[in-house]
Amino acid sequence: MNNILNKNINVLGIETTCDETAAAIVSLNEKGESNLLSNIVHSQYNEHSKFGGIVPEVAARSHLKNISFIVAEAIKQANISNEEVNAVSVSCGPGLIGGLLVGSMFGKAYSLSKSIPFIPINHLEAHILSPRLFQNIDFPYLALLVSGGHTQLLYVEDLDKISRIGTTLDDSVGEAFDKASIILDLGWPGGKNIEKAAENGDPQSYNLPRPMIKRNNADFSLSGLKTALFRIAEKETLNKKVKSNLAASFQSAATDVIEDRCLNAFKIIKKINNNCKNFVVVGGVAANKVIRKRLTNLSKMKNFSPYFPPVEICTDNGAMIAWNGIEKILKYGISNINDPDFEPRTRWPLDPMAKPIRNAKEPR
Ligand code: KG4
Numbered sequence: 001m002n003n004i005l006n007k008n009i010n011v012l013g014i015e016t017t018c019d020e021t022a023a024a025i026v027s028l029n030e031k032g033e034s035n036l037l038s039n040i041v042h043s044q045y046n047e048h049s050k051f052g053g054i055v056p057e058v059a060a061r062s063h064l065k066n067i068s069f070i071v072a073e074a075i076k077q078a079n080i081s082n083e084e085v086n087a088v089s090v091s092c093g094p095g096l097i098g099g100l101l102v103g104s105m106f107g108k109a110y111s112l113s114k115s116i117p118f119i120p121i122n123h124l125e126a127h128i129l130s131p132r133l134f135q136n137i138d139f140p141y142l143a144l145l146v147s148g149g150h151t152q153l154l155y156v157e158d159l160d161k162i163s164r165i166g167t168t169l170d171d172s173v174g175e176a177f178d179k180a181s182i183i184l185d186l187g188w189p190g191g192k193n194i195e196k197a198a199e200n201g202d203p204q205s206y207n208l209p210r211p212m213i214k215r216n217n218a219d220f221s222l223s224g225l226k227t228a229l230f231r232i233a234e235k236e237t238l239n240k241k242v243k244s245n246l247a248a249s250f251q252s253a254a255t256d257v258i259e260d261r262c263l264n265a266f267k268i269i270k271k272i273n274n275n276c277k278n279f280v281v282v283g284g285v286a287a288n289k290v291i292r293k294r295l296t297n298l299s300k301m302k303n304f305s306p307y308f309p310p311v312e313i314c315t316d317n318g319a320m321i322a323w324n325g326i327e328k329i330l331k332y333g334i335s336n337i338n339d340p341d342f343e344p345r346t347r348w349p350l351d352p353m354a355k356p357i358r359n360a361k362e363p364r
């Protein structure tokens with residue numbers, strides 16, 4: 001990658017869209033080599049777990065309380081000074097408005113006080129570009145974004161040039177894991193807990209549905225799977241063995257659905273561009289080892305090269321936000337990306353031309 005600046009730059013990334021207050025420093029040297037210098041994440045799990053889900057007001061207050069410290073810590077651990085930060089990238093949507101206001105106002109104040117550019121970042125785009133911080137992955141590629149808020153299959157031609165080829169019609173995969181975990185009384189957030197419980201379970205012990213399988217598109221539907229799990233769980237005594245078996249059966253059904261939807265996406269992508277051979281999997285659910293393994297095998301079978309970010313970069317973090325800022329600097333030039341008037345957006349679809357789902361006014 002060309003570094004059009006011909007000097008070393010450090011970008012501060014700030015993430016506050018949901019329930020993580022996070023900041024990171026990514027540097028890019030004269031040779032165009034990137035380096036993650038620090039990555040600080042404060043997860044609000046403990047603050048929300050007693051409610052069984054994210055409470056927006058609690059999230060906003062927690063971001064406000066922690067942001068200064070998290071940013072200071074990211075700069076300290078990167079072993080640089082405030083004067084050595086050349087730009088600040090901030091996740092400006094989609095997300096919860098309280099967190100978006102805290103992150104964007106902090107970032108704007110920081111950029112003004114240091115006279116450096118403020119770069120608004122789309123959180124979803126940051127997930128999708130995140131593997132490029134660690135590996136050389138050329139555009140175009142197919143991306144599977146599986147997070148708590150979104151489940152989408154996307155054709156990524158370039159920065160800011162992304163088309164949606166599949167989406168969920170109801171719950172996201174992450175949401176399904178979170179709800180399954182609550183049904184099985186395994187705590188919140190659920191993805192990690194379901195994966196752990198499933199390690200000791202038999203994935204064939206319960207027969208759960210695989211919604212959308214064999215449908216001739218790349219869309220998802222997961223609410224029926226969650227309801228089926230609920231119906232079985234309410235009849236069972238939820239001891240450790242039963243929980244493990246149900247968690248394993250749920251994870252296996254969800255993975256079968258993901259695999260089948262990706263198979264269709266591979267076919268769709270080949271029709272759009274037969275030379276598209278890269279496949280990236282991102283978002284919190286991409287941290288799941290079973291899903292990583294199954295999708296790795298599937299892509300290899302279908303002649304796609306699979307890429308995943310490191311596990312700690314799958315869930316929300318500042319590193320991917322800083323990296324997206326660097327991608328923008330490289331594409332548009334550092335003097336063209338300052339946008340201090342950008343208003344944070346609770347909804348910010350990657351593909352504004354995609355069809356809204358059901359009665360929605362705009363796509364997600
Ligand atoms: O990307 P992310 O941190 O936040 C959003 O942008 O939404 O994703 C969070 C989601 C949660 O639903 C969480 O349960 C899920 O990712 N998740 C997992 C795992 N780790 C996190 N799902 C399955 N297996 C995991 N190991």
Ligand code: ZN
Binds near residue numbers: 123283315
């Ligand atoms: Zn996310």
